[in-house]
Amino acid sequence: MSGPKVVRVVTREELVALGESVLARLDQALAMWRDQCSQLGQITDDDMNKAVSRRDTLEALLRADQFQAFTKGANGEIGFLQSDVEARRQAAIEAKARERSRKESGRQNAKALAKALRAKSGEIEADLIAELESVATGDLSIAAIDQLLARGIQLLSRREASQLTEAQRQLASRLASGEATQTLEQWKATQVKIDPRQEALHRLITELAMLGDVSASDRLNTQLASLMQSGDPSQQAMRLDSLLIDARNAKANAVALDQAAKELQLLAAELKSAGIDAASWQTRVEQACQQKSTETLRKLADEGRGELSDALRSKxxxxxxxxxxxxxxxxxxxxxxxxxxxxxxxxxxxxxxxxxxxxxxxxxxxxxxxxxxxxxxxxxxxxxxxxxxxxxxxxxxxxxxxxxxxxxxxxxxxxxxxxxxxxxxxxxxxxxxxxxxxxxxxxxxxxxxxx
Incomplete structure (x- = not known):
């Protein structure tokens, strides 16, 4: 027996409301995952079906009043979707960055080969030299650059070329005997390697574009292209360091802005589930995103979490x-x-x-x-x-x-x-x-x- 009591009441209705909020967040995370994977071109029907099946299994737990298991599973699934799309995005960034680096390496090889050919301008076709020299300022594909390089090596291999190394002459000889693809790759391997800082910049420029900061990506890309066309190696090295710092700072800002914007999208779904005016809130989110201010987005998120907490507490x-x-x-x-x-x-x-x-x-x-x-x-x-x-x-x-x-x-x-x-x-x-x-x-x- 006991007298006065302090009690805590946990109602099913309260647990259902909390569960519905988490489910709304999961559904929004799933929609964002689908859209982002589609933009990356890295989603299949099987991927989508499996994700929807996992979502439906979790909802079944909620409807069966298994609230703890549902909440743990749903939060885990949200985390998985976010990490999965990030892994896919990083893979796409790496692929595009490698393509950029390969293209830049091709430009440099074309420049080196054009220089070697120009030394024999009386004997070698001038139009090929001009094409190789135009690679530096053009936008040819990697395949097109490789074709030009192969033509140049074949022509060069017919004559003694004092500016080539012994390894390059041996490769040119093998090229003439039919080992074109292998010889081209080996020839390129003998050339000056692309600066690691330049490769890092290619990756950062690609990542900025994928994060939505196209203006910073374009600006850095233009600056890098201009820098690589300059002829002063010491100035190039110093300016590469400066560009790399600039690019890293731009990426940090873009990542913070992207994360804040995604959190607002998830929060908006929860607010709608709680009965808060979704249209008005979405308008505020869009306006905040247009300002491109991480601080503004975070303040709005704090306000939204407060509104959500008040609504759930009142219910x-x-x-x-x-x-x-x-x-x-x-x-x-x-x-x-x-x-x-x-x-x-x-x-x-x-x-x-x-x-x-x-x-x-x-x-x-x-x-x-x-x-x-x-x-x-x-x-x-x-x-x-x-x-x-x-x-x-x-x-x-x-x-x-x-x-x-x-x-x-x-x-x-x-x-x-x-x-x-x-x-x-x-x-x-x-x-x-x-x-x-x-x-x-x-x-x-x-x-x-x-x-």
């Missing part, structure tokens, strides 16, 4: 009040229409039971409080106090029944603190004032519930 408090009052009504307590609002507004409510004259139950705890205090109270100071222990004992029995009644509906009433029967005197409540408080609220709701 949970309403569900707790309804669950407790509905349970007390089933146990014969005089629960009246309007009591839920009274408890929310005043933070305190007294409920009588016809077979307990002179006593009642006080429920305390407003909307902002996740816990309730419940206790037996006396309705008059002029009473036989010897009956107080019996009143507390009867309430304790009813409380056990209330726990069982709530559990049937999927709710849980957890005792966090309880005092023994008789440990403190019964609080005396002015019942006339309490009833006046209840009766002043008359707005009905569906099934007799008060909003």
């Amino acid at each position: 949970a408090a309403l569900a707790r009040r309804h669950a407790v009052l509905h349970g007390l009504a089933k146990l014969g307590y005089s629960v009246q229409e309007g009591m839920s609002t009274t408890l929310a507004q005043d933070g305190r409510l007294v409920i009588k039971k016809p077979d307990m004259p002179g006593y009642g139950i006080e429920v305390a705890g407003g909307t902002a409080n996740e816990r309730l205090q419940v206790r037996a109270v006396a309705l008059s100071a002029l009473r036989d106090t010897a009956r107080d222990l019996d009143a507390e004992s009867r309430w304790c029995q009813d409380f056990t029944k209330l726990q069982a009644e709530l559990r049937v509906s999927g709710n849980e009433l957890v005792i966090e603190k309880a005092l023994p029967v008789g440990a403190v005197p019964l609080r005396v409540v002015d019942i006339e004032a309490a009833e006046h408080t209840v009766n002043r609220t008359t707005t009905p709701t569906a099934k007799g519930r008060q909003q």
Whole structure:
């Protein structure tokens, strides 16, 4: 037996609302994953079917009231989708960066070969030299550059070329005997390797474009192209370092902006699930994204999380009040229409039971409080106090029944603190004032519930 109690009410309705919020976030993450993978050209029907199947399996857990398993699984799936699309994006970046580096290497090889050919300008076709020299400023494909290089090596191999190394002459000889592809690759391997800083810049420029910062990507690409056409190696080295720092800073800003924008998209889905004006929120998100300010996006996200927390907290408090009052009504307590609002507004409510004259139950705890205090109270100071222990004992029995009644509906009433029967005197409540408080609220709701 126990007297006054501090309890925490966990309702099924509250858990469902939290689950729906997580499900909305998962659905948005799945839509973003599909769109991003499609843009990368790295998604198949099998990939999509498997992802949808995993999503549906998780929703089945939610509908079966397996809330903990659902939440853990859904958050894990969201994390997987985000890491999967990032892995696919990195693979695409690496592929494009390698292509950029290969093309730049081809330009440099074409420049070197043109120089070697020009030394024999009287003997070698001038148009080929011009084509090789134009590679540096043109936009030929890697295949087209390789074809020009192969033609140049074949012509050069017919004569002694003093500016070529012995290895290059041997490769040219093998080329003439039909080992064209292998010889070309080997010939290119003998040329000056592309600067690692330049390769890093190719990757960063590609990544910036994929992150949506096209202006920074184009600017850096133009600066790099201009730099590589200059003839001063010392200036090139110094400016490569400077460009690399600039590119890394631009990437850091672009990554932060991209992550903040994606978080807002996920949050917008949760806000819509919670009943918050989705159209208005989406407009604010789009406006914030246009500003390209990470700080603005983060502030908006903080505001959105606050709105979501308030909405879920309000729903949970309403569900707790309804669950407790509905349970007390089933146990014969005089629960009246309007009591839920009274408890929310005043933070305190007294409920009588016809077979307990002179006593009642006080429920305390407003909307902002996740816990309730419940206790037996006396309705008059002029009473036989010897009956107080019996009143507390009867309430304790009813409380056990209330726990069982709530559990049937999927709710849980957890005792966090309880005092023994008789440990403190019964609080005396002015019942006339309490009833006046209840009766002043008359707005009905569906099934007799008060909003």
